[in-house]
Amino acid sequence: MASFKVGSKSEVFHLSGHTWLCSTGLKPDVMIQVQDQTFHLHKFPLLSRSGYLETLFSKASESTCVAQLHDIPGGPDTFLLVAKFCYGARIEITAENVVSLRCAAEYLQMSENYGDANLIYLTESFLNDNVFTNWDDSIKALESCEHKLIPLAEELHIVTRCISSLAIKASYAEDATTSWNGIQTKSTSGNWWFNDVSSSLDISMYKRFIKTIESRGVKAGIIAASVTHYAKRSLPLLGSSRHCGSSYSEEGTNHGDDGIYYSHEDQRSLLEEIVKLLPSEKCVTSIRFLLRLLRTSMVLRASAVTQENLERKIGVQLDEAALEDVLIPNMGNSAETLYDIDSFQRILDHFMLTCDSSCYNNVGEKQIMVDDHSLMPITKVASLIDGYLAEVASDENLKLSKFQALGALVPEDVRPMDDGIYRAIDIYIKAHPWLTKSEREQLCMLMNxxxxxxxxxxxxxxxxxxxLRVIVQVLFIEQMRLRTSISGWFFDTDSNNDDTSGKSHTLEGDSGNANMVMNETMKERVYELEKECTSMKQDLDKLVKTKEGRSFFSKLFGLRSKTKTSPGDEDGVRKE
Incomplete structure (x- = not known):
């Protein structure tokens, strides 16, 4: 850390209680009060350096002048250094005290009009030559800007110049480097400054820093990573939001990494500011971090605008989300469902608005391929919806209309397989046994x-x-698949026989052996298919035996249902 020593005289001040005395041997003729401390000093050293004190004491008629400087920047500690400077005693200007000294010098009007190399000149030179050219010293200078110093430090552009110097170094040093035009920087990776700014700058300073580096063209990904680091360090509830559920008053969730206590009001305000700092570009912020922010915003009761902003950012890149992250507990006081279904549906709506319509419009089922990159985002989201529905389906309070709305959000064609939505439907029907036949049929319309x-x-x-209608449809489709498979095998067999007959006599032995192996394989496959066909027929027989089944098949085939059927008649029907 840089420092600059001024003055040559030895220590001439000593403290007695709350009073500072000067041991020069001369009787003091000035008494200055700064907050709870009193300074007994002499006019000449002070008036020769300070225009403010000269104006103040020139009007005094008493032999001993009394002044109160309670609002001097830096308080008693800074004024002591100023007094020592006026007396020519040794002081050391450092990054920690230069801002308060510069502000105090401005307050006391210690310009070059009152002596060469006065305090304004010295502190300003130290800032330009030492502080603004060094990362660590710029950080320390900003940290020293207490609340009382801010107005005058802003007026003197000290804060702005410190932030600008930090932004220059951060924007330039994305890659390993050691120096730039004489400015000392750290030679590590591009994110070396994340921890420094997150641990040293409050949110107001950090906002200005981010806006400055953004204006200098720093990549959105770097900014997003910095904001993420700052949020994780400054928001205690962000780390515990995955486990806190609807109760957010757990011990320890209000203390940050720095050990400082943060009330929920402070955290809510901080979170809302952090969300505003997130870049607007797509996919530069981790989807998992955005979902954690959304969960924390619900815990802290953040504004509706903040939550809507997060939901929109999440929706844009929903295809990157994991199922466990979108399962957000319902934080409402009158929550009906275990999970926040409405929030997830709003996120899906944002995704569908931003998703390119060419991904799924006018696309046939046969055109959909798992490795088709143009369809990957919406296909991933469809799989995410199926998994989400399977998780929430067991909630007895989940209404049928909401389940159907979520399941129908993506077009049917984007699902390569419908096993996921079938599993969710089965769980929902099992958890809601009071559903009517009509409601169950409507629900099953979600799957193909x-x-x-x-x-x-x-x-x-x-x-x-x-x-029953769905079961029969499944059995019919399986039977059609079975017939298609058998026909395909026989077609392949005929083709192989034709090819074999056209070959020369020298290859007949090898071809015969190959055909024998192929025929054996086909026989085994046909046997397996016959077993599956027999099993499906048995399932159909069971359905026909039920009252509901007899009624359904009577309507389906135009037959009258008989109240009594003899065993012989049943056998006759089966034989036919």
């Missing part, structure tokens, strides 16, 4: 039975909670 995997289809065919 043709896009169920073999495992999901087998589960759905035996799921008694599903409407």
């Amino acid at each position: 039975c043709q896009k169920l995997s073999l495992e999901a289809s087998s589960h759905a065919a035996q799921n008694e909670r599903l409407p």
Whole structure:
């Protein structure tokens, strides 16, 4: 840390209680009171350096002049250094006291009109030559700007110059470097200054710093990373928001990394300012950090504008979110559901507004590929919705209309498979056994039975909670798939036989062996398909036996349902 020593005389001041005395041997003729301390001094040294004191004491008629300087910048400690300077005693100007000395010198009018190398000149030179050219000293100078110093320090542009010097170094030193035009910087990675500014600057200073480096063209990603670092250090509740639920008065959540106590009002105000500092560019701020901010804003009861801003930023990059992060507990006092469904739906609305319509409009099911990058964002969000619905479906207070609204937000074509939405529907029906048949059928319209995997289809065919119409549809689709598979195998067999007959006699032995192996494999596959077909027929027989099934198939095939059926008749029907 840089320093500058002024004066040559030894210590001439000593403290007696709350009174400072000067041991020059001359009787003091000036008494100056600064807050709770009194200084017994002499006119000549003071008046020869200070225009303010000269004007003040020139009007005094008493032999001993009394003055009160309670509002002098820096208080008694700074005035003691000023008095020593006037007497020519040794003082040391450092980054910690230069701002208060500069402000006090301005207050006392210690310009060059009252002696060469006066205090204004010396402090100003030290600021320009030492403080503003050094990162650590600029930080210390800003830290020394107490609340009482701010007005005069702002008027003298000390704060602005300190922030500008920091911004120059931060914007220039994104890469490893050691110096720039004589300005000392730290030779580490581009984020070396994050911890310094987050631990040293309050939110008002930090805002000005961020705005300055932004104006100098620093990348939005660097700014977002700095704001994230500042928030994690300054917002105690941000670290505990994932675990605090609806109760946010837990012990320890009001103390920051610096050990300072922050009330909820302070944290709410700080969070709202931090959200305003986040860059507007897409995907420069971590989606997980944004979701943590949103959760914390709900805990702190932040303004609706702040929460809406966060939801919009999250919606723009929702495809990067993880399921565990979007499961935000409902913080409302009259919360009906366990999770905040409304907030998640608003986030989805923002995503759908910003998502390129070309990603999913007029796209057929056969055109959708998992590796199609143009469809990846909305496909990921569709999978996220399915997982979210599966998590919230067991909530008895979740209304059917909200479940349907979330499930229908993305077009059907963007889901490569519908296993996820089927699982969510099954959980919802199980948790809400009072749903009517019509409501269950409406719910099942969210999924496409043709896009169920073999495992999901087998589960759905035996799921008694599903409407009968859906079960029959699943069985019919599986039967069509079975027929298609068998036809495909036989077609491949015929083609292989035709190709084999056209080959030369020298290759007949090898071809015959290959065909034998292929035929054996096909026989095994056909046997497996026959077993699956038999199983599906048995499931159909069980459905026909039920009263609901007989009524459904009677309407479906135009047959009358019989109240009694003999075993022989049933066998005859099965044989047919």
